[in-house]
Amino acid sequence: MKYTIGLTGGIASGKTTVTNIFENFGINIIDADKIAKQVVSPKSDALEEIKKKFGNKIIKDNELNRALLRKIIFKDKSAKMWLESLLHPIILEQVVKDISLSSSPYCILSAPLLFEANFQKLTKRNITVLTTMTSQVNRVIKRDNVDLIQAKAVISNQLSNKMKIRLSDDIITNNSNLKNLKNKVLSLHIQYQQFSRI
Template structure:
């Protein structure tokens, strides 16, 4: 089976930016956020189960999952949240692994914002953490999303801490500098992963 690198990092750290640099080298990406939407797309088993549980009022008029409504329904109901996680987490896991096996590149980058929080590091051969300071996380996210610094701060607090992520990382990319520096770091890691995946498959 395939060599998989789990790419993670806090909000606004640069996961998407880094993933796109690997993709430019021909590396296949499996994105947990995209998979999480696929498993509840119209016609999916996931959406069917959610409608059976919460009722059809959980759908938009177009028949899509109303995410805002679902968030409301689970917000102060830990049991409902738990039910939803037990439904979706195995589906997401299974679909991510299926996409990994379909990939044809030498190795695969799995982009998972909550890699450690959700225990998905168990699915990968190696973990790569994109690291920036909380100050830069706030600056870049505020600039990108036009949101309040306090909102970003709340999200940072809800995620696994910078020090814990760094302690659990096999590899770390420092993304506090220029994009040109980032590109060099990615190219070096790409060479390393090509070597590791070759050894792994031999």
Template sequence: MTRPWILGLTGGIGSGKSAVAQLFIEQGVHLVDADHAARWVVEPGRPALEKIVEHFGPEILQADGQLDRTALRARVFSDADERRWLEALLHPLIGQEIMQYLAKAQSPYAILVSPLLIESGQRALTQRILVVDAPEHLQIQRTMLRDQTTAEQVQAILKAQAIREERLRHADDVLLNDRDLDWLRSEVERLHTFYLTLRGGQP
């Protein structure tokens, strides 16, 4: 059996990446979520968590020994050096975790979903990139509804993520998610049919 090629799926916050990912799963495509891999590598008992506690101190943990993500985010969002230290520790580990899960794929192609596909260098793991795009006002609206946050908080996250133009520059395919779910489903089916014709992610 030929090894499946890897499609990178990315998009800004509130663009509808998760909805698109779910629709691909319904088509039988093997999918790995980089956010899940990022959570697995800092589980209690894993070496990464020990290093994070050594570096930031025990106050970075919750009472049950799990990583306090909110506390960690506050520390690294306001300090670029700390963020770089954390990325240098986690990115290789997350990459290994992703590769292990992608290796289990039985479908003709597999998907790596990552909000930071471009920024983190994870795009090197993929042969093709699909960007889910949405107008900024829709991104803000969706995220506020989903996360119960303010427009200002969403805009801060939008700024921290790859600039939209940069993401689109790397895209092989763009899915503009500005309509309803039925339309989105038909677009995913269309893309899936096309992807099944590809070898190694290229026509």
């Protein structure tokens, strides 16, 4: 199995910025979020199962109505568990395939639910990207066009940073400028290249 680094972090912590930097160093990124969108594309088996479960209202313009689905699973834990049991194995299968096709010295598996979905069983090391709660809240409000209460609710619904730190080998704090962030990623990149040769 290709030497794989798991990368996670809370919503709006800067995961995409960090993976972009790794990608600029020539590292293949396997993005679990993108795969999650692909597996529920129009006419997919998974989308049909979701439609059977939640009804036609869950489809908008032939596509999954993500906003409505988020609302449903946010309020109903059993619906969330059902959805995860449907999607996680399909996503995992594609992730494994993409890892096997990676051509860089190591690859990054970027997954917001890295630990919740047990994807860390595929990784040798794990990174958590951290930022301040204020930055997270402000970014969520701006990006998702929600109010302060909604932004805080979304953040509190995720695995805590404390738990992510405990489960991670490396931490990237994203509280400074882009130059500092690039230097942190470069330092890890050099380490990971060495680890992948062992």
